[in-house]
Amino acid sequence: MSVKYYLDDFLKFFSHIFSNRRLFIDLVKDDFKKKYLGSYLGVFWAFIQPTITILIFWFVFQVGFKSKPVHNVPFVLWLISGMIPWFFFAESLSNATYSIIQNSFLVKKVVFRVSILPLVKVFSALFVHLFFVIFMALIFIFYGFLPDLYWLEFFYYLFAMIVFVLGLSWITSSLIIFFKDMGEIVNMLLQFGFWMTPIFWSVNIVPKEYQFFLKLNPVYYLVEGYRDAFIYKVWFWERPYLTLYFWTVALIVFVSGAIIFRKLRPHFADVL
DSSP states (O other), rough: OHHHHHHHHHHHHHHHHHHHHHHHHHHHHHHHHHHHHHSGGGGHHHHHHHHHHHHHHHIIIISSSSSOOBBBBHHHHHHHHHOOHHHHHHHHHHHHHHHHHHHHHHTOEEEEEEGHHHHHHHHHHHHHHHHHHHHHHHHHHHHTTOOOOOHHHHHHHHHHHHHHHHHHHHHHHHHHHTTHHHHHHEEEEEEHHHHOOSSSOOGGSHHHHHHHHTTSSSHHHHHHHHHHHIOOOHHHHHSSHHHOOOOOOHHHHHHHHHHHHHHGGGGOOOOO
16 A cells, blocks of 8 residues: 555544544543543542552652752752653553454444544643643742743643553554454553653653663653653754654654554454
């Protein structure tokens, strides 16, 4: 199939979302509510769990290990500006991996474009992410870091993360239908990625000759990007090589994910 064919299909995908935006929004809302349906605290668990995790890490490293400020920035600010984007990335990918299996009743509907289901999971996680970004901004203000133009760069890195996660989730959500262990593999890779990404430790503690390999992790670009926006005051174009590398990887993953999903889509109903 030609490049033009896939470009047309991409345009139809986004056109379908826009034309059915009310349905898309309803799916996102329903997915967000269903996650916590039946529990006493309901949707509040979406905010309680990440908050507790942040507090635990803060207590261990700030109180227990007496972590010093990083680049003259209070450790708690440096920590949350790395953990919050990671939470969004991990939750989006983990949930989107199961998006087709959990909505198998929609797969047989001819008029329904199944490829939007992973995106529904991503936007469902976005609710919580935006809450924590606002929460983080308030903490920065409390510590005397007032909003400036660099904070708007957050939207760029959020968009970059959504593109990257959507491409990955098209791959994982389609493969898990035929390879059930894919979900466990994703969770294992996320655990490994959490410790290998400089979220609660600085990349500068690693010898310079090894820092290059850590920076090959695309999530490094996103985590450090949030810190560039809120702490370091660096525009993304001031890191041209990292930006070029990230978008090369992200677009390859995005296009590959779209192609793999489209190739496997006709067989979903037979397996499910």
